[in-house]
Amino acid sequence: MSPKTDNPSLQVNLGSLKLKNPVIAASGTFGYGEEYSGIIPLGSLGAIVTKGLSLEPRKGNPPPRLAETPAGMLNAIGLENVGLEIFLQEKLPFLRKARCPVLVNIFGSTVEEYAELAKRLSAVDGIAGLEVNISCPNVKAGGAIFAAEPKTVYKVISKIRRATSSFVMVKLSPNVADIGKIALAAEEAGADAVSLINTLTGLAIDVQTRTPVLGNITGGLSGPAIKPIGLRMVWQAAQVVRIPVVGIGGIVTAKDALEYLIAGATAIQVGTAHFIDPRAGLKIIDGIQRYLQANNFPDVASLVGSLKIKKDTGQPT
Amino acid sequence: MKPKPIKEVKARIQQHRRVGVDYFRLRLLCPEIARLAQPGQFVMLRVSDSSDPLLRRPFSFFRIFPPQTKKRKRPEDEGALEICYQVVGRGTSRMTQLREGERLDVLGPLGKGFWPEEGRSLAILIGGGIGVAPLVAWAEQLRREQGKKKRFSKTSGNLKEVLVLIGGKSRDKIPGIREFMRMGLEPQIATEDGSLGFQGLATDLLERELVTQGHKSAALYSCGPLPMLARVAQITDQFDLPCQVLLESRMACGVGACLGCAVKVRDRTLRGALEDEDARAQGAAVHLEDRCGEEMAGSWREGLAPIIAEPPAFFRYVRGCKEGPVFEARDILWE
Numbered sequence: 001m002s003p004k005t006d007n008p009s010l011q012v013n014l015g016s017l018k019l020k021n022p023v024i025a026a027s028g029t030f031g032y033g034e035e036y037s038g039i040i041p042l043g044s045l046g047a048i049v050t051k052g053l054s055l056e057p058r059k060g061n062p063p064p065r066l067a068e069t070p071a072g073m074l075n076a077i078g079l080e081n082v083g084l085e086i087f088l089q090e091k092l093p094f095l096r097k098a099r100c101p102v103l104v105n106i107f108g109s110t111v112e113e114y115a116e117l118a119k120r121l122s123a124v125d126g127i128a129g130l131e132v133n134i135s136c137p138n139v140k141a142g143g144a145i146f147a148a149e150p151k152t153v154y155k156v157i158s159k160i161r162r163a164t165s166s167f168v169m170v171k172l173s174p175n176v177a178d179i180g181k182i183a184l185a186a187e188e189a190g191a192d193a194v195s196l197i198n199t200l201t202g203l204a205i206d207v208q209t210r211t212p213v214l215g216n217i218t219g220g221l222s223g224p225a226i227k228p229i230g231l232r233m234v235w236q237a238a239q240v241v242r243i244p245v246v247g248i249g250g251i252v253t254a255k256d257a258l259e260y261l262i263a264g265a266t267a268i269q270v271g272t273a274h275f276i277d278p279r280a281g282l283k284i285i286d287g288i289q290r291y292l293q294a295n296n297f298p299d300v301a302s303l304v305g306s307l308k309i310k311k312d313t314g315q316p317t
Numbered sequence: 318m319k320p321k322p323i324k325e326v327k328a329r330i331q332q333h334r335r336v337g338v339d340y341f342r343l344r345l346l347c348p349e350i351a352r353l354a355q356p357g358q359f360v361m362l363r364v365s366d367s368s369d370p371l372l373r374r375p376f377s378f379f380r381i382f383p384p385q386t387k388k389r390k391r392p393e394d395e396g397a398l399e400i401c402y403q404v405v406g407r408g409t410s411r412m413t414q415l416r417e418g419e420r421l422d423v424l425g426p427l428g429k430g431f432w433p434e435e436g437r438s439l440a441i442l443i444g445g446g447i448g449v450a451p452l453v454a455w456a457e458q459l460r461r462e463q464g465k466k467k468r469f470s471k472t473s474g475n476l477k478e479v480l481v482l483i484g485g486k487s488r489d490k491i492p493g494i495r496e497f498m499r500m501g502l503e504p505q506i507a508t509e510d511g512s513l514g515f516q517g518l519a520t521d522l523l524e525r526e527l528v529t530q531g532h533k534s535a536a537l538y539s540c541g542p543l544p545m546l547a548r549v550a551q552i553t554d555q556f557d558l559p560c561q562v563l564l565e566s567r568m569a570c571g572v573g574a575c576l577g578c579a580v581k582v583r584d585r586t587l588r589g590a591l592e593d594e595d596a597r598a599q600g601a602a603v604h605l606e607d608r609c610g611e612e613m614a615g616s617w618r619e620g621l622a623p624i625i626a627e628p629p630a631f632f633r634y635v636r637g638c639k640e641g642p643v644f645e646a647r648d649i650l651w652e
Binding site: 028030035036051059060061063064065068070072075077223272274275277279 | 321322323325363368369370371372373422566567568570571572573574575578579580581632633634639
């Protein structure tokens with residue numbers, strides 16, 4: 001143990017990207033930053049990830065788009081977004097003033113669209129990096145998702161890697177058989193980091209009408225209910241890749257965030273919790289700092305991946 | 318455009334009362350929000366500290382008590398908000414347990430409220446069930462704008478009269494009757510079971526009013542169940558009267574970030590482009606193809622209007638919590 005640290009450092013490095021603290025607002029839950037700017041000081045967060053962006057605007061799914069579930073929620077927004085042009089004209093100017101690194105979450109329906117978006121965004125000022133969402137329908141492969149196969153992950157990420165020198169983080173889907181293999185494929189393709197988990201596919205039914213609650217039938221499950229799964233997958237991915245892992249899934253309190261860090265996450269993302277408490281991210285930053293002080297950690301990095309496992313117990317498979 | 322201020326406060330519960338079989342009133346001391354609140358806007362309440370039920374619940378204002386600078390006779394003069402809620406699910410059941418004196422986490426004010434329609438001498442407020450609640454706050458505001466009087470009078474000003482038409486399943490399922498009376502408004506009441514007033518629907522009262530009285534200079538403000546609002550929209554369209562509707566939708570964040578509370582509205586922009594010959598020549602039909610299929614786009618290309626009254630192509634989703642919850646009725650696609 002090092003001597004007692006009064007002022008532990010919260011700074012973390014995601015590859016080339018330096019963040020003042022490990023707490024990031026998750027894509028799809030924080031709009032384009034502006035929506036929360038009247039409520040909390042955005043500059044206090046480690047980074048913001050914007051709502052998933054495609055080349056062309058997308059209308060999204062028919063409502064209802066939300067369903068509350070035990071300790072969680074289902075959403076089927078359908079990747080509604082303003083499209084690249086309007087994002088650059090109307091959303092980015094505000095984000096540039098936010099005094100907080102901005103990661104732009106991107107998706108496409110073909111490998112070419114991903115690469116095109118990455119290329120066009122890399123020429124833009126005020127963007128710290130990209131988060132690539134590979135869990136959306138791949139039109140060309142007949143509705144499979146890129147995230148499901150190491151081969152397709154490798155293909156799309158290497159194409160993006162050739163298109164941009166920006167920081168590239170790949171957001172992984174939990175709806176896969178072997179998360180480790182998928183994370184490795186992203187690393188081999190040149191990703192700077194991986195973030196996980198995205199939502200789990202779920203269903204809610206109205207028994208009175210015997211119809212699905214959501215307009216899209218199924219939706220993505222998020223919130224406290226998914227924390228154990230996110231934590232397990234982060235731990236598995238962190239075992240196999242050398243690039244930083246960013247933990248997402250059900251993080252509401254500082255304790256949740258610490259669990260993810262101990263499991264091997266270099267940073268974490270707060271999503272659904274911000275709906276309940278716009279200050280959740282800020283409270284988590286404070287809580288991490290207090291924990292580091294109380295337990296004599298000089299910085300966040302010394303906590304990352306510090307999970308103690310007895311030799312003769314469960315090893316990751 | 319600077320974002321409108323949104324406050325998050327721990328508000329003390331000043332009053333919590335049952336006012337019907339499953340209707341409750343909750344008054345919260347929160348001057349910071351009451352100062353900014355407009356009728357038709359809403360707050361998101363955190364109904365439990367646990368993660369189940371998880372999400373905040375949205376509630377419109379039943380009454381707004383802005384903080385009084387001079388005389389503070391009543392507790393609410395410090396600045397309070399009152400909501401009226403109906404027990405419908407787990408969140409509202411949980412709320413019935415809340416005690417006076419406890420604190421509740423309140424986020425607001427949120428969304429776009431009602432706005433006065435220019436040059437109209439009559440405001441018709443039409444509400445159904447729990448949807449009557451936000452119309453009470455709006456009536457109080459109209460009264461204030463009429464000249465700071467406690468009661469309505471047919472005096473000067475743009476707006477001369479307010480007409481209130483309210484309905485519900487039965488007499489105990491209509492909030493706010495007493496409040497309207499106190500303002501000097503005599504609400505016309507319809508109940509489905511005939512236990513009070515006219516047996517039927519509030520929309521029947523509206524039709525009767527418009528057919529018999531004309532009311533050419535009326536503007537309508539409405540809140541209630543969706544079928545009722547759709548009917549109000551239809552009637553006001555027939556009579557060519559401006560009409561605002563307050564829509565309920567499932568929400569997660571309440572601040573416009575999650576896009577969960579989508580409301581389907583007419584997309585006049587695209588439609589305008591398609592009705593414009595130049596735009597058509599420049600391939601607006603191409604846009605149409607991915608919106609409503611090749612066949613229809615083909616007929617546009619040949620300059621033929623497809624024979625459907627309201628082509629399904631011209632819609633977009635807007636946020637119930639940000640662009641709404643109050644919309645112009647004619648913008649909504651009622652399905």
